[in-house]
Amino acid sequence: MTFKVAVAGASGYAGGEVLRLLADHPQLDVVAAGAHSNAGEYITAVHPHLSAYGDRRFTPTAPEAFADADLVVMTLPHGQSAALAAQLPAGQKIVDLGADHRLENAAEWESYYAGPHAGTWTYGLPELPGQRERIAAADRVAATGCYAVATILALRPLLDAGIASPEDVVVVAASGTSGAGNAPKKNLLASEVSGSISAYKVGAHQHVPEIKQASGAASVSMTPLLAPMPRGILSTVTAKPAAEVTAADVRAALGKAYDGEHFVHVLREGQWPATASVFGTNAVQLQGTVDKDSGRIIVTAAIDNLGKGAAAQVVQCANLMLGLPEAAGLTVNGVAP
Amino acid sequence: MTFKVAVAGASGYAGGEVLRLLADHPQLDVVAAGAHSNAGEYITAVHPHLSAYGDRRFTPTAPEAFADADLVVMTLPHGQSAALAAQLPAGQKIVDLGADHRLENAAEWESYYAGPHAGTWTYGLPELPGQRERIAAADRVAATGCYAVATILALRPLLDAGIASPEDVVVVAASGTSGAGNAPKKNLLASEVSGSISAYKVGAHQHVPEIKQASGAASVSMTPLLAPMPRGILSTVTAKPAAEVTAADVRAALGKAYDGEHFVHVLREGQWPATASVFGTNAVQLQGTVDKDSGRIIVTAAIDNLGKGAAAQVVQCANLMLGLPEAAGLTVNGVAP
Amino acid sequence: MTFKVAVAGASGYAGGEVLRLLADHPQLDVVAAGAHSNAGEYITAVHPHLSAYGDRRFTPTAPEAFADADLVVMTLPHGQSAALAAQLPAGQKIVDLGADHRLENAAEWESYYAGPHAGTWTYGLPELPGQRERIAAADRVAATGCYAVATILALRPLLDAGIASPEDVVVVAASGTSGAGNAPKKNLLASEVSGSISAYKVGAHQHVPEIKQASGAASVSMTPLLAPMPRGILSTVTAKPAAEVTAADVRAALGKAYDGEHFVHVLREGQWPATASVFGTNAVQLQGTVDKDSGRIIVTAAIDNLGKGAAAQVVQCANLMLGLPEAAGLTVNGVAP
């Protein structure tokens, strides 16, 4: 059985990755690839790596272009997805990669984003307790932010196990450049980024409320870094121990939380996550320990920001919502080296 | 129907890529991943990106470890594959990614490689005229060298169409670092390669006789470049026009040669191949024109050196040899950006 | 004794590199850094690496801003430098990094550039025979194009020594991204370039007539490549031998041509140029051999496209024009790794 999927925002990097995954998905077909300013152009003119699309062209990003679709994926700037969703029929399933419907607290939304809060949808992180079932039952799913995926999956087991304090969590997370999109900007030029690492939105990133909401953390300091690589997020999450805690306790908490999970891998002792290992996948790599000097718990998580951090996560949610095998069309094997 | 495949040389980059492709192949199963010095280790200790292999370990590279296999893939240094092949039963199918069995001319083999010539197997490039059928009928296939794939596919249509001279072909081809393998060497360190491009084996690369044999070229100058990227080959192939020739003639010759080919794509006019577009795939991108000043024909070809240049090509050949759909387990959609 | 220098086009990459070199130059002072759209901004807002400029700001790109200068450096898009030069007093020395005044043949200029030919200035490549003296005596110097520097210095000794034919020279030259400037374009984004190499302006690059003019070549095929690195050009130059020729002949011709030259280094046998080795310098690395199969002569040359290919070359010319030591403020030691 196959289903029809439309992609709104298909000319961006996340949209392109959705198209890539769907091109090789055994049960999902792309019926429309919507793009505002690129409507009418060949898909391969914007995404020259998507050879399977041959002579297909972008459609407008408009409800009528998506009428056929069983499910609509929205990879649009925040604010735009709520507007589009409002025009789609109630029965049409939607996975929104934008931020519009992630937060439960309207005040937090307004504090980190511009404009009014559009309401809350089911949060698209299947590996959270009970969430897989909620997603499977939902018609509208708000996919998780890229930094949030990596950070929540690293942090929540520590809080659920009671070994970390929810106060004063410190996160430093490095992202590849594709997280910043494909609109041309000087600071994203290869000449500028190559050989350079720098921080941005320091102490004020909009994924913080989402991380707190989904992990149970009470306060989170976050510093995002732009790293000289096209893809990948490595989140370093540190938390104060709630009591005496060992590296083995940290590893046990992670292992217990993700026992049986197909996409989340707690590495063997001594191996640490690397973004190259999850390149192109829906996989998450985790490892943890305790700091020798301070006793802080340190967990690092690696994801592909366009994979589990965006498009692959969306496909995972779509699979659940459509009753397909959760891993259909997805891989855990990174394209490395 | 599924078949069993063993990989000899599975701890190298090409071997790892074979394992990656087979992990997600619908009809091929890995029954043994042989590695000399890593035998007994976890596969993920060497290839941390291959999460699907979980707790599986490398076997020795030994015939008895491969006894179960319907087909053996050999990704070994040249010289070693002939020795191993001699120990495998006659009926066991083999695809050899080493150079041992590619050349028909023993003198040429000895001129470019050390040691005696091991004999000639069916050449593993299905897109050459008539070759697909030969591979399907063969038990022993010698897969094509990475530079050779890109160069032959760019060059042969020009010679077959009679628009280029077979004399004085000039090739400059840039490769990512994975082509040099994963044995630690100072000149391959990230610190050395980052931001640097350089030539090596200038005018003396061992893929030249193979290129001549499979393309019909009479003389080929070749300069390989090491480029600061993990994967990809871009081969720039220039040839003297046999007669007055236009860019349209060049494009027509390429288009005719690969009409209907699933994996070889002649790009639209104005688009030029980029290695990122074929990252992780079995695809080949081609584009050609005529030089304004000299009249030389110029064609550039992009492949993934570990994909169509190695492991994906091997899987393509294996599919043909086992009667499976030629594209099973392979993609044309690059993992980009 | 110190001289005053103004830079027109100081907000671009080449202009920034001129500012960098002049900041640490013992005898040249920057009196104005002109920038059209950035006039009035802090220099460090555009060039955050130029800490020495502290609170200094860009001036307009206007003759009156440069009135004080003994010498004006112009790093402007072609067409604009001729217009500006026409407004500067006759006695004011100029080094123009643009293409406007490089070519002697107006027809060739018009064939490769838009608009009318602005006339010919002294060509700014001191290592050509007799050129050092001409530059020292000139008030107006047209600096050499980046690809042209590397290619001419590799090629001309072969023609001067009579060992190579001037017909059918084939050049494939890879450049780092800074050669394309800092105007934001999608194809120059880090996400697009990282891990990717591709060709552009294939067979139609505007540096070809310049290469022919300064080297004596009769026909040149040129394919420029965009490589995933911020700086550097590696030019692979191949030429047909005029007679029987050995690798030693090639090396001897190069060695003889550059004997005593401070900035041009013919490497020891077995060592090949790498762009990392000339990063940040005015140096040129050369090595040559003869192709085993075809007999073609192959020479590769490495430069820093912003160094000897642009700003350092400009400073070298300025030193000569102002009677300073030719190497003042310049280095041959690359910033590597």
Next chain:
Amino acid sequence: MTFKVAVAGASGYAGGEVLRLLADHPQLDVVAAGAHSNAGEYITAVHPHLSAYGDRRFTPTAPEAFADADLVVMTLPHGQSAALAAQLPAGQKIVDLGADHRLENAAEWESYYAGPHAGTWTYGLPELPGQRERIAAADRVAATGCYAVATILALRPLLDAGIASPEDVVVVAASGTSGAGNAPKKNLLASEVSGSISAYKVGAHQHVPEIKQASGAASVSMTPLLAPMPRGILSTVTAKPAAEVTAADVRAALGKAYDGEHFVHVLREGQWPATASVFGTNAVQLQGTVDKDSGRIIVTAAIDNLGKGAAAQVVQCANLMLGLPEAAGLTVNGVAP
């Protein structure tokens, strides 16, 4: 007036960078470049970017090779520098880039390093209060660790100003690959590092005691990251506020601490440090703010790990010890892009 300098450990990356800086230093001459296994080889065989060294060769790393030197720089693995220093005459000045003589507390040394503590030398960070004078008066100086430079300079002003708590400082610092040296290792290959970021020595890095000693911090959690770039360290330092604190307070503390310092630059508001901006320099870039959610103070510091983090720092100390201008032979202008 010029002085003679010998370098012990000149075949490594830090040693090579010392050679690079000294080659263009107006008052320091290299009299010996000592290298164990490379003794007798051309310096340019190991460091092909150091063209100025022409036909010079490495000497053994032996006291007699250094007898002429006014000052010896030691860039040796820890343990070896103490052994060598013991053989040098008491009057010969030494700057040791190894860790052997940095720590005051022998127990801390033994906890993080192997072997007995070799004693404590003057700490080579001139920007610490009073330290410039101590270095100028010293014969033996222990230069600062690379991560330590960036972290101490970011942290100490916060503690000195009383705005941050010395408890529970959290540091995540990303380094380029040259910090790991040029001994060939698989995990440092370009194929492995390209496009990948990962953590190592998590919570157990040997620079922690040094950071505490020189900054006054009471507890420090540190996570080092290996970033896909050849050079550069970006240290993200977060500390709990000692009282109510604003971003302006943080910036004021930094500004006050480094007022008049030539090499340390607190950036304008809104600009954040980037490693590319300090490439090849002795400069430090700093910026700070307060986290919106948690109130933590966040400061990021960028240095070149081979520059201010190693070789340039050594030259700065040598300048002070020899009575030369502190900035002689050093720059604040990064080689960018």
